[in-house]
Amino acid sequence: MRHRRYPFIVGFLAAPVALYLTFVVGPYLQAFYLALTDWRGVSANPRIIGLDNFAQLLRDDRFWQAIQHHGILLVVLPAATILIGLFFAFMLNVGGGSRGGAMHGVWGSKFYRVVFFFPQVLAVVIIGVIFSRVYAPDRSGLLNGVLGWFGADPVRFLADSRLALWAIIGALVWQAVGFYVVLFSAGMASIPTDIYEAALIDGAGRGAMFFRVTLPLLWQTLQVAWVYLGIAAFDAFAIVQVMSVDQGGPDGATTVLGLEIYRNAFTYSQFGYASAMGVALFFLTITFAALALRVTRREAVEL
Amino acid sequence: MTIETRATGKAPAARTGGRRVAAPGRDGGRRRPSPLSTLAHLALAVWAVTVVAPLAWTVLASFKSNTEIFLGSPFALPESFHLGAFARAWSEANVGRYFLNSVLVVSFSTAGTMLLGAMAAYVLARYRFPGNRFIYYLFVSGLAFPVFLALVPLFLVVNNLGLLNTYHGLILVYIAYSLPFTVFFLAAFFKTLPEQVAEAAICDGASHTRLFFQIMMPMAKPGLVSITIFNIIGQWNQYLLPVALMQGRGADERYVLTQGIARISVAAGYEADWAALFAALTLSILPMIVVYAIFQRQIQHGLTSGALK
Numbered sequence: 001m002r003h004r005r006y007p008f009i010v011g012f013l014a015a016p017v018a019l020y021l022t023f024v025v026g027p028y029l030q031a032f033y034l035a036l037t038d039w040r041g042v043s044a045n046p047r048i049i050g051l052d053n054f055a056q057l058l059r060d061d062r063f064w065q066a067i068q069h070h071g072i073l074l075v076v077l078p079a080a081t082i083l084i085g086l087f088f089a090f091m092l093n094v095g096g097g098s099r100g101g102a103m104h105g106v107w108g109s110k111f112y113r114v115v116f117f118f119p120q121v122l123a124v125v126i127i128g129v130i131f132s133r134v135y136a137p138d139r140s141g142l143l144n145g146v147l148g149w150f151g152a153d154p155v156r157f158l159a160d161s162r163l164a165l166w167a168i169i170g171a172l173v174w175q176a177v178g179f180y181v182v183l184f185s186a187g188m189a190s191i192p193t194d195i196y197e198a199a200l201i202d203g204a205g206r207g208a209m210f211f212r213v214t215l216p217l218l219w220q221t222l223q224v225a226w227v228y229l230g231i232a233a234f235d236a237f238a239i240v241q242v243m244s245v246d247q248g249g250p251d252g253a254t255t256v257l258g259l260e261i262y263r264n265a266f267t268y269s270q271f272g273y274a275s276a277m278g279v280a281l282f283f284l285t286i287t288f289a290a291l292a293l294r295v296t297r298r299e300a301v302e303l
Numbered sequence: 304m305t306i307e308t309r310a311t312g313k314a315p316a317a318r319t320g321g322r323r324v325a326a327p328g329r330d331g332g333r334r335r336p337s338p339l340s341t342l343a344h345l346a347l348a349v350w351a352v353t354v355v356a357p358l359a360w361t362v363l364a365s366f367k368s369n370t371e372i373f374l375g376s377p378f379a380l381p382e383s384f385h386l387g388a389f390a391r392a393w394s395e396a397n398v399g400r401y402f403l404n405s406v407l408v409v410s411f412s413t414a415g416t417m418l419l420g421a422m423a424a425y426v427l428a429r430y431r432f433p434g435n436r437f438i439y440y441l442f443v444s445g446l447a448f449p450v451f452l453a454l455v456p457l458f459l460v461v462n463n464l465g466l467l468n469t470y471h472g473l474i475l476v477y478i479a480y481s482l483p484f485t486v487f488f489l490a491a492f493f494k495t496l497p498e499q500v501a502e503a504a505i506c507d508g509a510s511h512t513r514l515f516f517q518i519m520m521p522m523a524k525p526g527l528v529s530i531t532i533f534n535i536i537g538q539w540n541q542y543l544l545p546v547a548l549m550q551g552r553g554a555d556e557r558y559v560l561t562q563g564i565a566r567i568s569v570a571a572g573y574e575a576d577w578a579a580l581f582a583a584l585t586l587s588i589l590p591m592i593v594v595y596a597i598f599q600r601q602i603q604h605g606l607t608s609g610a611l612k
Binding site for chain 1: 376430
């Protein structure tokens with residue numbers, strides 16, 4: 001059999017590797033080169049201009065606006081999602097207290113889990129469009145319709161530059177929470193029940209149980225969640241594009257790097273400049289991932 | 304079973320009121336729900352309503368007239384259930400077509416991802432050869448790069464190959480971008496399969512290819528199911544790749560559902576036909592509800608299994 005190993009290996013790897021090199025590795029490498037050129041569109045010829053694109057980036061207000069928004073997203077999206085997700089996961093798994101020694105979730109926890117998770121199945125674009133109507137600035141919007149019951153004046157959620165980004169974050173959190181409830185639930189389910197029993201015998205209340213038992217044993221899952229949500233905070237392209245008024249507006253108040261890259265590439269045909277933004281985004285993402293793993297690294301509690 | 308109706312006296316909760324912890328077996332009388340548990344229920348119910356309300360409101364609004372949408376209370380029933388918006392969404396706004404485009408693209412791209420991903424992962428996980436680790440890390444490193452970085456060059460590559468604005472071009476790109484995670488996940492899975500079965504099959508004269516398709520693939524079924532679901536949902540929801548690659552003349556006929564919905568949303572703004580937009584949204588949500596209702600366990604498992612690796 002041995003002599004037929006190599007043809008087999010090559011046969012199995014050829015197609016996936018070729019596809020991957022053509023559409024993924026090739027473009028990623030080219031992006032670093034294009035970032036150093038002034039290429040403006042398919043017909044023109046690229047000319048190497050060194051780091052001019054990056055110098056221009058530093059003077060670009062839109063770029064800094066986008067960076068600022070990623071900063072806000074990076075703090076608020078993981079914090080809100082993880083806090084809400086942890087709270088619900090704890091209630092669903094342990095919140096019902098113990099029966100016969102084993103910890104239980106509250107009544108109906110299965111139902112809640114199924115409902116909470118559902119938005120995860122929907123496309124971000126569809127959620128963005130739904131929420132663009134939920135936030136509609138008149139009584140046709142769900143939120144303003146409900147506010148109308150209390151006689152409040154309509155709020156221009158997406159057209160007000162102070163509110164727009166927060167409205168979009170709201171929709172992102174709305175979608176994400178269910179996923180993390182299920183993720184944390186799976187993590188909590190793997191915590192042996194005798195640890196809870198022992199804590200119970202030692203007189204731990206639910207609060208102590210959460211902070212002294214659940215949280216430390218869930219640390220790795222939390223770290224994963226933090227990295228995932230952080231990476232999501234560097235994206236947000238789809239939801240901003242469909243939800244915000246004039247794509248990243250009002251007046252750039254919701255713009256993100258992905259949107260600026262898309263706009264520069266396909267609206268202005270500034271291929272070189274868009275690639276430079278892509279490179280900036282890449283380094284931001286990598287820096288975040290490295291930092292996140294470093295900062296949250298601590299002794300995992302071994303079971 | 305609820306804590307409240309539980310008759311036998313097991314400890315109802317860690318703490319029901321005072322500081323005392325109820326000991327199992329001698330707590331017959333105390334079954335009052337603790338304030339915390341009431342609060343928990345309230346919070347859970349509030350979030351459940353928060354999740355359901357926008358969706359229910361969307362479905363309801365698709366039966367309303369524009370006047371009812373603007374002047375009525377958000378959850379008021381329409382005077383009569385108009386189906387006109389659905390007809391407009393289906394025929395004029397082409398939701399049906401976008402939906403079928405998505406089905407077409409995703410069925411081929413997921414099938415291709417699974418086939419090529421499993422082949423690569425299997426060889427990388429179970430065969431030793433020079434360059435194995437290099438190829439493996441080449442695939443896995445793809446997870447670290449944001450797609451936005453590749454956006455412009457990818458557009459040019461696809462354009463040069465004459466694949467811009469074609470289904471097969473989009474399918475190939477979907478497959479290529481799904482490979483890193485698929486290979487990463489499945490390689491770990493193939494590693495766990497027992498060596499003896501493979502050896503026995505080889506002794507019986509099975510070829511490597513047969514071994515893979517007839518023995519290893521069936522044995523890897525749980526892993527394959529999870530990652531298939533992961534890829535179907537990921538590719539179904541993809542937006543950046545189609546908006547970058549399905550553009551140009553006549554592209555709107557080939558839009559996938561996410562693009563189509565975004566376009567209908569913009570058009571609805573101009574024509575102020577909100578009911579048709581809601582109908583289009585309803586038509587794209589309902590199949591997901593049905594699929595989710597049937598495969599809810601597998602979907603939850605498939606989507607979270609990546610994070611638990």
